[in-house]
Every structure is written in structure tokens, then in C-alpha cells.
Amino acid sequence: MERFYYGEFAAQAVRNFADRGVSPATQFAYVLEEPLLDTHRFVENVAQNRGMRVKTFDDLEAALEWLGIGPAITPNAGGS
Numbered sequence: 001m002e003r004f005y006y007g008e009f010a011a012q013a014v015r016n017f018a019d020r021g022v023s024p025a026t027q028f029a030y031v032l033e034e035p036l037l038d039t040h041r042f043v044e045n046v047a048q049n050r051g052m053r054v055k056t057f058d059d060l061e062a063a064l065e066w067l068g069i070g071p072a073i074t075p076n077a078g079g080s
Contacts, residue, residue, distance in 0.1 A: 027066070028054040
């Protein structure tokens, strides 16, 4: 039930910001690991069924690609 309520809450929160100029078509990508990442994507489905453009990932690069954003910038461990 908690997953259902979170999906419902997230979609409602996006709708609530529409009057502040946030487009309901704004894409959201969640990058998570199990157990927060539900392999059956239940929360994602609940939110999508309520009009939210959301997708969950276990890989940052895949999430950025879906959002249409370039690769993540990671700090250079070599110090140069």
C-alpha cells in the first residue's frame, strides 16, 4: 500500500505545481537501487496512470538518456 500511496502522492504533487508554472508534462526520472527500486515498477505505473511522466531506473546514464540530457559529469579521480 505504501508504494501505491507514494505513486499517487507524486502524481498529485506534480498536478499541484501546475498553477505555479510547472508543466504537467515535465519528465521525472528516479534512479534507485533495490529495495527502493521496485522491479515490477508498481509506483511508476500508479503515477503514470495518474498523468505523471515518470520512469524508474537502476542506471544513471539510462535515466539521463530518457530525460534527453547528456552524460553525467563525474569527478576526475586522477586529479588532472
